[in-house]
Amino acid sequence: MQIPILKTVHLNKIYHGAVEFHALKNIHLNIQPGEFISVVGASGSGKSTLLYVLSTMDTDYQGEIYFDGQLLRNKNANQLAELRNENIGFVFQFHYLLPEFTVLENVMLPALKLGKYSEEQIRLHALEKLNLLGLDKIAEKKANTLSGGQQQRVAIARALINQPKIIMGDEPTGNLDSKNASAVYEIFRLLNQQFQQTFLIVTHDMEFANKTDRTVFLKDGEIINDQSNQPRSS
């Protein structure tokens, strides 16, 4: 049995506001390498909250999270930042590219931070990723001159650059038209098939969710259903 990339044990999250709000209730979730998982639910169901707790950015939770076998609670903010840098790729609803930088520079950013390779090697890796996503023609363009679909694909290239163990998405197609949304799905599927890239995608787009391998349904902070989807007939 493989070590799960993510494993939660009795995961709970309570927002302490004016009114206490139990956002995640006793979540047990295992994510194996190579899985393509979607998390769905109505707004307020806790799906985004779950993602950000799993992303290591939100550390205010009860219960335990194991990332690739390591207990996250023992890590400080800097160690968590390093873990994100090396092991987690992010795709958000908006692209969050640095507008003054070129596409290539944006893609290189996480790798430059990691500092494992020389700048020249990183440039080659970045071009490789851009090539894979059909973006090599616009590598030298400023990020703020691209269309929405292109920007989201650049963001995916950026998520890929450090060859992370998992890519997390928070409504990655939420801001795209259906054509671009399916293009993003196709990219994810391709990466999943070719490189066994693991995905954890939070979405309210049921069409997208149905095409993933496994869908977790959340309601009021609880997992109400965790099902494998029909293999695609393609």
Added chain:
Amino acid sequence: MKKNTIIKIAWKHLLSRKRQTIVALLGVTFGNAIFIFQGGLMTGFQQLFIEQTINTSAHIRLYNEAKTQRQSILSKTERYSNSWLVVHNQKPKEESPKIKNARGIVKWLENQPEIEGVSPSLAAQVIFKNGISQVSARVVGTDIVKENLLFNVEKYNLQGSITKLQTIPNGIILGEGLANLLNVQVNDNILVTSAANVALEMKVVAINKTGITELDKSRAYINTRNAQKLLMVDNDYITDIPIRLKNIDDAENFARLLEKKFELRALDWKEANANIFSVFRIQNMVTYLIITTILIVSGFGIFNILMMIIYEKLPDIAILKAIGYKNQDIVRIFLLESVFIGVTGGILGLVVGFLMQKIVGSIKMNVKGFVTLEYLQFNSSVSFYLFAFFFALLVTAIAGYIPARKASKTDPIEILRAK
């Protein structure tokens, strides 16, 4: 590599807000230029004053201090517990300002390794007369050769020749202010009258100018013998032993030592000019308070632009944190921005301040006050410039650190979360 990225991000941020960056930068430039100009003027003047004082007056002056408080002789008698001792109208005891065994002391002093030289002299309060002009002043009776060795009389000589004091038996050297008051020139004669009512006709052989107004207005040199004649005293009569040290910083300690050894008053130059130094201290305090305020205002400029950039770049900060940039990386980015503004503005400020010093320093001002100057004197020492630069840098670093810390504390989830 990582550093390059941070520098690049900081640089792009500044470029995205060019106009505000330039305004913030000019704020630092202005603050630093004022620092260099104003502070330079202040300290330059003070240095000049101290230098002139050290060059033209004694480092330690040894003399017999008239004791104003004298115990009544009755108090030395046996005291009774239930008795009063009252003496009204007690007169000061007649005490001669003469230094006893002056020759012996001078001889001892001349053998001390700390001492560069001594010039025993006597001073007399006199009235100068030239026609209807009457001026009261102090004449110093001295050996002009020794005096010159110690106090650069020659260097500050304006007209005539100081060595004539030795060759012309009734020669006198006047300060410039004194000569002007008396309306005399070199080779003119004046009448000198002492408190002992001795009058001597003397010939002006030289006029000198130290630049210290008070001194130039009230000092004259004559030879020792003439001074003794004016006071009607014997030729051992010496009231003052001005001492010049090799190292002026020894003055205070050496003065205390002399006081103990000879039971005379030894006044060191710091003590003698204490009131002026305290004026300097207040002056410096006010000046640096103003300069600091200006620099703090320019610090606010930096604070302002950084807050603006941070507000605008919140999404960038959030994504950088998400992809693994640490809090200290974020602090570095914004600190770098403020340091860039601080360094560039600081260097520009030094240049502008330097130019202001040069321009104002080349205008003939003819200042008459504490000191007499044709041109304003500025402190343009490297250490002063470095101090100004690092002070500006410190202010900008503090002004930058506060917003930088705030930026690093932003919660990325709030910004990144899908709405």
